[in-house]
Amino acid sequence: MIDFITTYAPQLIVAGLKYTIPLALISFAFALVFAGFVGVFRSYDPQVTGFKKVLWFILNNLLAFYVWAFRSTPMLVQLFVVFYGLPKLGIEWLQPSAWVAAIAVLSLNSGAYASEAIRAAISSIPGTQREAAQALGMTEGQTFTRIILPQAARVSIPTLANSFISLIKDTSLASTVTIVEMFYLSQQMAAVTFEPLQMYLLVAAIYAIFVTILSIPQRYIQRWADRFVK
Amino acid sequence: MLKLEHVNKIYKEHQALNDINVTFNPNETTVIVGPSGSGKSTLLRSLNLLEHPENGMYTLDDRTIDYSKPVSKDTLLWIRHKTGMVFQQPRMFDHLTVMGNMIEAPVHVLKQSKAEAIEHGHELLQAVGLDDTADRYPYQLSGGQTQRIAIARALAMHPDYLLLDEPTSALDPEIEAQILRILKRLAEKHESMIIVTHNMEFAKNAADRMLFLEDGAIDFDGTPDEFFNHPTERIDRFLNAYKI
Ligand SMILES: Nc1ncnc2c1ncn2[C@@H]1O[C@H](COP(=O)(O)OP(=O)(O)OP(=O)(O)O)[C@@H](O)[C@H]1O
Numbered sequence: 350m351i352d353f354i355t356t357y358a359p360q361l362i363v364a365g366l367k368y369t370i371p372l373a374l375i376s377f378a379f380a381l382v383f384a385g386f387v388g389v390f391r392s393y394d395p396q397v398t399g400f401k402k403v404l405w406f407i408l409n410n411l412l413a414f415y416v417w418a419f420r421s422t423p424m425l426v427q428l429f430v431v432f433y434g435l436p437k438l439g440i441e442w443l444q445p446s447a448w449v450a451a452i453a454v455l456s457l458n459s460g461a462y463a464s465e466a467i468r469a470a471i472s473s474i475p476g477t478q479r480e481a482a483q484a485l486g487m488t489e490g491q492t493f494t495r496i497i498l499p500q501a502a503r504v505s506i507p508t509l510a511n512s513f514i515s516l517i518k519d520t521s522l523a524s525t526v527t528i529v530e531m532f533y534l535s536q537q538m539a540a541v542t543f544e545p546l547q548m549y550l551l552v553a554a555i556y557a558i559f560v561t562i563l564s565i566p567q568r569y570i571q572r573w574a575d576r577f578v579k
Numbered sequence: 580m581l582k583l584e585h586v587n588k589i590y591k592e593h594q595a596l597n598d599i600n601v602t603f604n605p606n607e608t609t610v611i612v613g614p615s616g617s618g619k620s621t622l623l624r625s626l627n628l629l630e631h632p633e634n635g636m637y638t639l640d641d642r643t644i645d646y647s648k649p650v651s652k653d654t655l656l657w658i659r660h661k662t663g664m665v666f667q668q669p670r671m672f673d674h675l676t677v678m679g680n681m682i683e684a685p686v687h688v689l690k691q692s693k694a695e696a697i698e699h700g701h702e703l704l705q706a707v708g709l710d711d712t713a714d715r716y717p718y719q720l721s722g723g724q725t726q727r728i729a730i731a732r733a734l735a736m737h738p739d740y741l742l743l744d745e746p747t748s749a750l751d752p753e754i755e756a757q758i759l760r761i762l763k764r765l766a767e768k769h770e771s772m773i774i775v776t777h778n779m780e781f782a783k784n785a786a787d788r789m790l791f792l793e794d795g796a797i798d799f800d801g802t803p804d805e806f807f808n809h810p811t812e813r814i815d816r817f818l819n820a821y822k823i
């Protein structure tokens with residue numbers, strides 16, 4: 350058993366450090382950008398009229414469609430559409446490499462969920478906070494960025510942390526688009542060693558360790574964000 | 580000078596303000612009283628446009644707006660800047676310290692320097708006896724302390740008119756007296772204030788002018804002496820309801 354671990358764990362960990370973790374971190378960074386934009390845009394009523402209102406309405410619905418589409422379909426299917434499907438359109442710039450496909454799908458998918466977390470957090474801040482800011486003469490924009498968002502950010506942390514954990518594990522799907530990340534490697538090695546139980550338990554343990562370590566910052570971020578609540 | 584002419588506010592089928600005509604003089608304390616649901620909060624909130632009546636005219640200094648038309652952003656912000664509001668339930672910005680609350684609008688609305696705003700913030704906190712709480716977060720304050728800071732925060736904007744909507748009704752009598760003394764001091768300094776309150780003792784002592792609201796209409800507009808010593812039959816009944 351010990352032998353098994355010392356033989357195979359290092360290779361798996363290296364694959365994890367080279368593929369799983371970078372995939373997760375890069376995708377989550379993009380996911381946060383998408384989620385921030387979509388979540389804020391869909392929460393914000395710009396109180397404009399005319400042409401701007403039409404533009405806002407269209408974009409708002411496009412974003413709603415994006416969130417709906419990614420939340421209503423399996424990520425595995427999304428990955429296949431992007432990696433195996435899109436190239437068949439024959440458009441020159443639409444031939445994503447495995448990495449681009451994986452990062453695009455992981456981040457768009459995670460971003461769709463996270464945007465809902467951000468939207469929920471924003472709407473959880475009571476309207477009285479907004480009124481208080483406006484009564485002090487702050488503009489809609491100032492009220493939103495300086496009063497609502499900082500409080501909403503705190504509320505959204507636990508849900509975003511959950512999204513991040515899911516994302517780390519979901520990187521294993523990249524194995525289906527030829528990326529030899531941790532799980533793909535474990536499959537290959539299981540086939541050679543004829544020890545699927547031990548091999549998959551080992552890779553499961555390594556995922557668990559990665560997730561645990563990567564979750565540590567959450568505690569500190571949460572503690573910092575909770576400084577203004579009981 | 581702050582003036583309302585023929586102002587009506589209608590919620591669905593209910594008329595919360597019914598042809599309000601009133602002028603609030605500067606450097607005076609106007610106390611608004613009236614039964615629950617008579618439209619006191621609605622009237623006050625219409626003065627800083629947190630509420631938007633259906634029609635009527637609103638004049639503040641040299642600007643007049645027609646409530647039945649949309650208000651320009653510029654005018655809206657100008658009115659909010661000229662009026663300060665203290666709510667019944669204190670509304671601190673929970674993510675900012677007491678000093679953060681004090682300087683938020685002076686720095687970002689009035690564009691004061693941070694140092695200047697902080698210095699002024701300390702002065703105002705001293706005036707309400709709470710300078711030692713400057714570094715605390717709102718959750719570390721009592722209700723009474725929070726309300727005193729809310730008053731200081733509104734004053735930090737140097738509003739021409741300070742609007743207060745039952746600022747003490749969520750507090751116990753001792754704390755209430757403490758806050759009303761602060762407001763009385765402001766009244767004596769001829770700060771322009773419009774206060775909705777159920778505290779008749781305060782009205783008697785601090786008001787330059789009394790308004791009595793009923794069913795969204797102004798039923799009395801006159802001096803405290805008239806109001807308390809020569810009440811109409813309706814006001815007499817209202818005042819008697821406060822006697823135990
Ligand atoms: N958002 C709203 N929607 C519908 N009706 C409302 C709304 N706000 C207030 N009203 C109604 O308008 C009337 C006036 O309300 P307002 O809050 O101004 O009364 P008030 O004099 O401040 O009462 P209180 O002393 O209880 O605070 C009430 O009948 C109330 O039910």
Ligand SMILES: [Mg+2]
Nearest residue numbers: 619620621744
């Ligand atoms: Mg009220």
